[in-house]
Amino acid sequence: MATLHGHYNPWIVFLSFAIAMFASYTALSLTSKIMSASRRAKPGWIAAGSIVMGCGIWSMHFIGMMAFHLPITIRYDVPTTIVSLLLAVFASCVAFAATSTARVGKRRLALGGLAMSAGITGMHYTGMAAMRMNGSIAYDKVVWTLSAVVALLVSYAALFLFMRFRSRKGMRARRWAGAAAMGLAICGMHYTGMAAAKFSAEPGTATGEGVTNFSFLLIGVALTISIILFLSWVAVYFDRHVLERMAYSDPLTGLPNRHVLDRVFEELLSERAGKKLAVLFLDLDRFKTINDTLGHDAGDELILQVSGRLRAGLSPGQAVYRLGGDEFLLLLPGSERTEAEALALRLLQEIKAPYRIGDNELYITASIGISLAPEHASDRSSLMKAADTAMYEAKRAGKNRHAVFDAELGRRMERKLRLEKDLRKAMALEEFYVVYQPQWHSTAERPIGMEALARWRHPELGVVSPAEFIPLAEETGLIIPLTRWVMFESCRQAAEWRRDGWAEACVSVNLSVRVFESQHLFEMTTGALGAAGLEPERLEVEITESLLLYNVQEIVHQLTELRALGVKIAMDDFGSGYSSLGSLDRLPLDTLKIDQLFIRESNISSKQAILQAIVTLASELRMEMVAEGVETEEQIALLRDAGCHVMQGYYYGKPMEKEAVREWLASRG
Incomplete structure (x- = not known):
């Protein structure tokens, strides 16, 4: 048997490492969503991360194989090649599932590292077993063992780095370090494993150079990279749109919540906006009694119907926010006192109309406090505090009415805070x-x-x-x-x-x-x-x-x-x-x-x-x-x-x- 010697295209080698690192970062970022996901959503994020990680391992291997040239014709068995991909995805799933809890102990981390290294190693040697050629492959046992050890140690280190920094903001550089370690585990194992492989062919065997089903590999690699890019885009879209919408909107009413107010007030009080703003703080009267008497489901339905009436009562450009419980905030850009009071009177009439909830006909009223910018204040905190003070004045005066903040109320508020x-x-x-x-x-x-x-x-x-x-x-x-x-x-x-x-x-x-x-x-x-x-x-x-x-x-x-x-x-x-x-x-x-x-x-x-x-x-x-x-x-x-x-x-x-x-x-x- 004559020994065959191959050589590598350095640019494709570098590309294989880049693909492995990018896939690792994407997979690890996807699995980080598990920390904030609901119980029902966690399996989906684990599956997405596992698919990306498995595709990354598989793509890196076959890009590396395309970079490797032997003086012999090679083709790849399609079923075995597909099995190697599935093996990488499954092992990644086990690794991510083991490390998906809020606190990852040493045992879980060891299990995750072992599963990931087994996936990398198993995928590599299954991929090698898919090679069909007029020759044979023998492995140096020492170098073969070294390749598995490299995969295990670096996989463990990569998971450790990522688990440590996955829930911290501003740690992108360290996440990339974890992804680089994972890419190193994949590439290190691959190229160490390739060093362990000894290719040989019978003397006089017809030689060639290249892969006969090259198009299959190219399409497969292109498809897996496309999957990685698509899921990466899904994660970015989810972060920028879905999570932001969840963070800044009330889950019951769909109204924007208090977390978006800093940005909104900054925009509405800017010089460009003219700084005129009316703030209405609305609180329902006797809501706790209804909630305690009829139950939280009836209370939620009442809040839902009230929010619908508030929405319907606003003009274009005006907005309503749910602060929590039975508290709402309405912002009226460019409005004067007369417009704000007119709207408050109209809303009070709308709110006190009867509500039909199940078999019950309910009646409820509201108290509204009004503050104005720049007359009363020019920042979010002061305007909301002034409107809140006016709202409590409306409650003190008998409820089912509105009150406008004034200097006397301000003095009373300051005195109350001091007392x-x-x-x-x-x-x-x-x-x-x-x-x-x-x-x-x-x-x-x-x-x-x-x-x-x-x-x-x-x-x-x-x-x-x-x-x-x-x-x-x-x-x-x-x-x-x-x-x-x-x-x-x-x-x-x-x-x-x-x-x-x-x-x-x-x-x-x-x-x-x-x-x-x-x-x-x-x-x-x-x-x-x-x-x-x-x-x-x-x-x-x-x-x-x-x-x-x-x-x-x-x-x-x-x-x-x-x-x-x-x-x-x-x-x-x-x-x-x-x-x-x-x-x-x-x-x-x-x-x-x-x-x-x-x-x-x-x-x-x-x-x-x-x-x-x-x-x-x-x-x-x-x-x-x-x-x-x-x-x-x-x-x-x-x-x-x-x-x-x-x-x-x-x-x-x-x-x-x-x-x-x-x-x-x-x-x-």
């Missing part, structure tokens, strides 16, 4: 204090208790109204430590009054629903009573009717625990607008405090009738009555005649600090 920030450190700086308002028994002519009220003395703003800081404390959760402090302080003060000689000293403390939600009420109360050494019957906790809108069963459970201790329970502001009559007999109440609205308007006959009804109701339920807001002798006479004898109001004393209470008690003693 919220300072509220967090006010407790530590001991800026809170307690005032006490007397409760007077008009028949016995003596005080029977005090209502404890929290006050905040701000070092720069002076005394802040409870109407300002109590809602902020509830929003931030600071109402819980504040209530704890008030309860401890007022119990300690009540015990001190008793030691000073006021034997009937009692104190009332107001409770927020947040305190009930914290599940700390019982521990808070027993702690305060124990620390002060005060009898439980000398403490009264006050709840409001609005608590009945929450978890009544849980609230009743916690109040029952307190009442079992001996603590009294009062309902404050009774009759202030929430219907609690159906639950009144279920609540462990000792006292009803009549809302001061009825006292203030007690000269009106209808209010007198309601007042008498409340007193009669309390009497039938064997509850005590306290009238709030008493300021005149006429009101006192009316309440006595109705049967209410315990009163609280400016007539008897304004809320006082503890030093003033001592003087007040001395003057009444």
Whole structure:
């Protein structure tokens, strides 16, 4: 047998490496989509990456074979050649599936490297087995083994590099390094394997040069490269269009979402656009109630129908965005205040028309806040904050209306933000204090208790109204430590009054629903009573009717625990607008405090009738009555005649600090 010596075309060799590296980069980029893909989409990305990788390995091999010239005629068996392609695709699929999880451990990485190197090696030697010629091939076992080791080591290194940097942005250069390593694995294995091959032919065998079915190889290589390029284009298109559309659009309504707003505002507020812009912040009223009552599917359908009405209500050039939940933002380029208000009024009318969802006919309203550029601000954040502030003003004013941001709203917003920030450190700086308002028994002519009220003395703003800081404390959760402090302080003060000689000293403390939600009420109360050494019957906790809108069963459970201790329970502001009559007999109440609205308007006959009804109701339920807001002798006479004898109001004393209470008690003693 005569040994045959081949030679390579260096340009085609270089082309084979370039194809291998490009295919590797494309395949690895495709499989990186697995990280952000849904479970159903992951197999598709693995399949696409595997096809590209397999085609790349196959193309590199046969381009390399076309670069290799032997002085003998060669042809390739078509079925075996196709099998070699399928083998490369299958091995790539195994490798990518093994390394497609969010966290790739050493075992999975080793399995992926082993599968990839097996695919490269298996494809190469299957491709070599497809050669048909008047000669034979023998392999040097040492070099053959070396080719497999090269494929294994470099495949492992390539997968390691790519797994490390696949989910990081700005790592394109390092991804190319991984692709280059993979290309090196393919080419290194191929050319090491070719070095292991020893071609020989019988002496005198007719020689030739070239491949007899060259067109088959050329078409095959061209087709596989076309597949690589096509899938590469698909990945680029998906990145630029599909993923961008998914990232910047709301999946439920199809509206653009908040992530696109930076770019949109920049365009609309540019000098070229003229900078005039109206921003409408829309929030649905009572949406949470509907969502909780009918379920999230009904809530989603309602949002879908609302978004359709908003779309239909806009003119060309105007746009609506869904910010999330039941919040929408509308942008009106070039619009003045009058146009924005006219649109807001029209949209409010559209939104409150009935909705048909399943078997239910629903009604809902909205509140809209409006801000204008450049009148109110000239940047996205400030304009949205201004519109949001105006929207909350519309809700505060009664909902189902719109409000336009103005300087006064701006000042209130700044003050609110400052108070919220300072509220967090006010407790530590001991800026809170307690005032006490007397409760007077008009028949016995003596005080029977005090209502404890929290006050905040701000070092720069002076005394802040409870109407300002109590809602902020509830929003931030600071109402819980504040209530704890008030309860401890007022119990300690009540015990001190008793030691000073006021034997009937009692104190009332107001409770927020947040305190009930914290599940700390019982521990808070027993702690305060124990620390002060005060009898439980000398403490009264006050709840409001609005608590009945929450978890009544849980609230009743916690109040029952307190009442079992001996603590009294009062309902404050009774009759202030929430219907609690159906639950009144279920609540462990000792006292009803009549809302001061009825006292203030007690000269009106209808209010007198309601007042008498409340007193009669309390009497039938064997509850005590306290009238709030008493300021005149006429009101006192009316309440006595109705049967209410315990009163609280400016007539008897304004809320006082503890030093003033001592003087007040001395003057009444």
